[in-house]
């Protein structure tokens with residue numbers, strides 16, 4: 001017998017879990033009880049707080065563009081929602097995706113999709129790139145796509161603090177680790193915590209980020225989401241790089257300003273499920289720095305100041321989110337597997353899950369494409385722009 005019971009129990013209280021609780025208790029006006037169970041209220045190892053905290057519209061899947069567009073609208077509306085003091089340090093300075101001959105066609109095709117969605121992305125040929133970004137080496141480039149508005153970066157901690165702070169006014173945050181899920185046939189009846197507590201639920205939401213696969217497994221469900229290590233390097237560069245957006249080289253190396261310094265990284269060539277948070281300095285020395293020095297010659301002289309490692313909530317099927325209920329367990333809802341673009345999508349994902357719980361369907365944005373059904377069918381929704 002459960003000692004406590006809530007209409008909705010959310011496992012994981014970082015960006016996705018807190019956004020879900022926020023939208024349930026605010027926009028959706030859900031009148032049931034909501035609990036968020038979080039094993040680490042410091043969020044020291046959450047993807048949310050270790051993120052590069054950037055937002056873009058340069059995706060190949062229309063639904064991803066729409067989700068991020070809602071993220072932008074949410075950021076612009078922050079003060080109306082959270083009060084005059086609300087500030088996530090949003091810098092709307094764009095992404096610049098670069099293509100050599102090999103990537104040109106994909107960039108062009110993606111741009112068509114983005115234009116059709118109303119995203120403010122312009123294409124630049126080599127000459128335009130050289131004129132607009134004088135610090136950029138362009139001789140081996142064919143094309144660039146630049147977000148004039150609707151893209152940039154922000155502070156992840158501040159976003160989480162706002163969402164969580166507002167959600168906590170109505171939802172109960174419980175410090176504990178979910179180690180068991182009680183299933184009664186086609187329904188989830190509750191969860192058990194590491195300290196032995198049992199908490200009953202009407203609906204269970206999986207918002208466990210990189211651990212979402214483990215949480216799903218507690219209910220006997222297979223979810224192809226696992227932690228994959230991504231390192232972020234903080235570098236200082238003496239030369240000025242005016243107007244630098246978040247730049248993604250054709251090799252996948254990315255860099256962006258962060259106040260007076262820069263952060264950068266790349267997906268590791270050997271990518272596997274990871275449990276540790278050790279920084280891969282060889283990746284910086286052997287891949288990131290040489291590529292930066294090639295693309296931005298002024299960065300040949302840079303100083304590595306510090307670095308951190310975090311885990312992507314990596315969907316091994318198709319690097320896209322899984323959003324929606326399990327088809328055979330309708331009160332078990334996923335919001336997982338964002339694979340590196342989940343922070344910017346947290347407002348849209350939180351609203352979508354809140355709509356599913358309150359109305360039994362998507363209302364604002366149809367995200368059926370991201371449903372769990374494709375996992376069982378083995379039918380990937382391939383996103384071409386995974387950074």
Ligand SMILES: Cc1cc2nc3c(=O)[nH]c(=O)nc-3n(C[C@H](O)[C@H](O)[C@H](O)COP(=O)(O)OP(=O)(O)OC[C@H]3O[C@@H](n4cnc5c(N)ncnc54)[C@H](O)[C@@H]3O)c2cc1C
Pocket residue numbers: 011012013014015016017037038039040043045046047048049050051052053054055176177178179207208209210211215230231232309310311312313335336338339340341342343344345
């Ligand atoms: C290095 C890096 C760079 C990134 N850059 C970007 C970016 O630029 N833009 C972008 O949009 N996204 C980016 N991401 C991805 C983004 O951070 C994630 O997709 C997003 O934060 C996922 O949020 P979440 O709340 O689902 O997961 P998390 O933030 O990981 O939160 C999950 C929470 O669940 C808790 N939890 C897990 N298991 C249990 C359990 N059994 N019981 C109780 N609690 C549990 C954890 O403690 C954690 O707090 C990046 C990620 C990394 C690692």
